[in-house]
């Protein structure tokens with residue numbers, strides 16, 4: 001039957017039955033077909049709509065949630081949106097605890113849907129009472145007629161995907177799916193789908209994308225819980241092991257860095273017209289790599305589009321945020337680009353030839369730099385280094401009052417704003433610690449060896 005042929009009783013009836021869409025351009029010519037299960041088509045915009053409804057309906061059935069009741073959850077956002085949407089339709093109250101690293105759009109969306117949001121610190125360990133899921137559990141214990149959705153430990157989470165997402169993928173591919181790729185957060189999606197698909201065909205390979213910094217990959221390899229490190233992709237990976245993630249059904253974990261994830265998410269939006277968040281970038285990066293590796297037109301890779309990019313307009317879809325977080329990868333790295341990336345540095349600090357050595361040393365100390373260009377009417381006429389200034393003063397302390405021109409040496413080389421990285425590095429030698437960047441005849445900034453190395457570091 002045609003999709004949406006009949007009217008629905010409410011929005012919750014439109015959850016699931018999401019389309020499977022072939023990815024055409026981001027696969028970079030891979031012969032293996034890659035299909036995306038577009039969970040962004042769910043009314044709440046994410047894969048989490050499915051579990052929220054399943055959890056609420058189970059609680060209603062069990063009598064744990066009665067009219068006027070409250071739903072509490074520690075959520076990075078999408079589960080909150082899904083729970084709040086269902087609560088809006090069903091008339092429940094929602095209280096969410098959400099870690100402070102999550103995007104402002106998510107918090108606003110939850111509030112718009114009528115939920116109360118308590119922002120908790122990201123920098124506390126998982127056993128801390130203020131850790132967002134611990135706080136949620138405590139709030140639920142304190143109130144009558146209140147349930148905690150408990151997505152990280154609730155078996156209904158993977159079960160919802162076992163009952164809906166898995167069978168949909170099997171039917172939509174007519175049983176031809178050979179690889180399934182997802183990125184575990186709670187692990188509900190990958191666990192439920194993998195269990196279903198492997199029951200139908202044990203040969204299906206299941207791969208997990210994991211952000212670098214998450215503890216899942218190492219745990220899968222060694223069985224040990226090592227400490228994690230911070231990363232920027234939201235909703236996936238973890239610093240603890242949830243019981244909703246079944247490592248047994250996952251054949252392989254692959255790690256993806258924030259920069260590659262965001263870059264791929266942006267490409268999916270621009271090249272496929274599918275507006276997705278950063279976790280989808282992790283999933284699709286792995287799916288495309290596998291497509292190239294197996295290079296088999298008869299195979300069928302299915303991956304998950306986890307949530308809509310609208311939740312990240314102030315993050316990965318903001319060039320400013322991407323630059324500040326050193327995530328933008330331009331086609332050409334130019335002097336102008338490197339200057340813009342120096343967001344934490346002071347604007348160009350320089351001295352005039354008639355400034356005193358004392359003034360130059362004060363500037364060096366104040367701005368924590370090692371050298372200064374000497375500029376006259378905006379034109380470079382020389383340079384001074386901290387060590388040359390200090391040597392002069394050590395030899396003869398009275399020289400603190402001398403003009404900088406007396407100790408200045410050759411000016412730093414000048415490059416244009418569109419000079420490329422190769423040209424910049426070739427100018428930076430042991431004796432030349434910096435280059436000046438000039439545009440339209442005016443010196444705009446300075447690039448030091450440190451700035452170039454900072455760019456080259458991952």
Ligand SMILES: Cc1ncc(COP(=O)(O)O)c(C=O)c1O
Nearest residue numbers: 184185186187188189235279306
């Ligand atoms: C944006 C995003 N992507 C992916 C996932 C992962 O889904 P699951 O929790 O089913 O592993 C989540 C889960 O929180 C998420 O918020």
